[in-house]
Amino acid sequence: MKYKRILLKLSGEALMGNKGFGIDQERLMEYAQEIKTVYNAGCQVAIVIGGGNIFRGIQAEKGGMDRVHGDYMGMLATVINSMAIQSALEGLGVHTRLQSAIKMEQICEPYIRRKAVRHLEKGRVVIFGAGTGNPYFTTDTAATLRAIEIEANVILKGTRVDGIYTADPEKDKTATKYETISFDEVYSKGLEVMDMTAFTLCKENNLPIIVFDMNKKGNLKNLVEGEKIGTLVEM
Numbered sequence: 001m002k003y004k005r006i007l008l009k010l011s012g013e014a015l016m017g018n019k020g021f022g023i024d025q026e027r028l029m030e031y032a033q034e035i036k037t038v039y040n041a042g043c044q045v046a047i048v049i050g051g052g053n054i055f056r057g058i059q060a061e062k063g064g065m066d067r068v069h070g071d072y073m074g075m076l077a078t079v080i081n082s083m084a085i086q087s088a089l090e091g092l093g094v095h096t097r098l099q100s101a102i103k104m105e106q107i108c109e110p111y112i113r114r115k116a117v118r119h120l121e122k123g124r125v126v127i128f129g130a131g132t133g134n135p136y137f138t139t140d141t142a143a144t145l146r147a148i149e150i151e152a153n154v155i156l157k158g159t160r161v162d163g164i165y166t167a168d169p170e171k172d173k174t175a176t177k178y179e180t181i182s183f184d185e186v187y188s189k190g191l192e193v194m195d196m197t198a199f200t201l202c203k204e205n206n207l208p209i210i211v212f213d214m215n216k217k218g219n220l221k222n223l224v225e226g227e228k229i230g231t232l233v234e235m
């Protein structure tokens, strides 16, 4: 196995499947299955999931809501998604723990780094909810921060495209995919991988990112085993 400890970042929108809002139960189960295969292979898995399928602070601001208030609502949305994935995983017999950056003691543990690492060592999938716990951040930044804290080998950013392209492949048919690319090149070419805060944090801590298609069955497992899938961003 190439990566012993991974942080899997999924966007909230990925959970929508083909629905316009919320959680698609079928998609949720598919993801849980994929995660179970790497878990069974003995890989230590941490997960951060976004909340964009339910609520985004920035959109709320456009509608006249206070940005900070909206961001907290967004963070709560990530907890809903985290609980959904937790339930799906547990249904498949995968042991999990959910830790939240905002205390919610009735439903999950508070985020405690040393405890999270212990859970991973004991073979539990750890899900980090409520982002960083701070407004003005994204779950990409939360994923990066947690990955660095728990010393994950890599961030696996599961998306619906199969990597980073020279241009948006959904708009430009001549776009080609990078197999690997350096942090500096991503920056100088203005390619979108993560928001700048998250991206800079990865670069400064030499944490590689792999962008890959999470909707293709087997991709996650093959990636963890070292197959070249998606695009690897590294120093």
Ligand code: UDP
Binding pocket: 010, 011, 012, 013, 049, 050, 051, 052, 053, 055, 056, 057, 058, 070, 071, 072, 073, 074, 075, 077, 078, 130, 131, 132, 133, 134, 135, 136, 137, 138, 139, 140, 141, 142
């Ligand atoms: N959010 C936040 N701080 C964080 C993480 C998330 O304020 O550390 C809020 C923010 O409003 C964001 C929303 O939660 O828009 C949902 O997260 P995100 O947009 O990252 O989800 P994704 O795009 O991955 O679905």
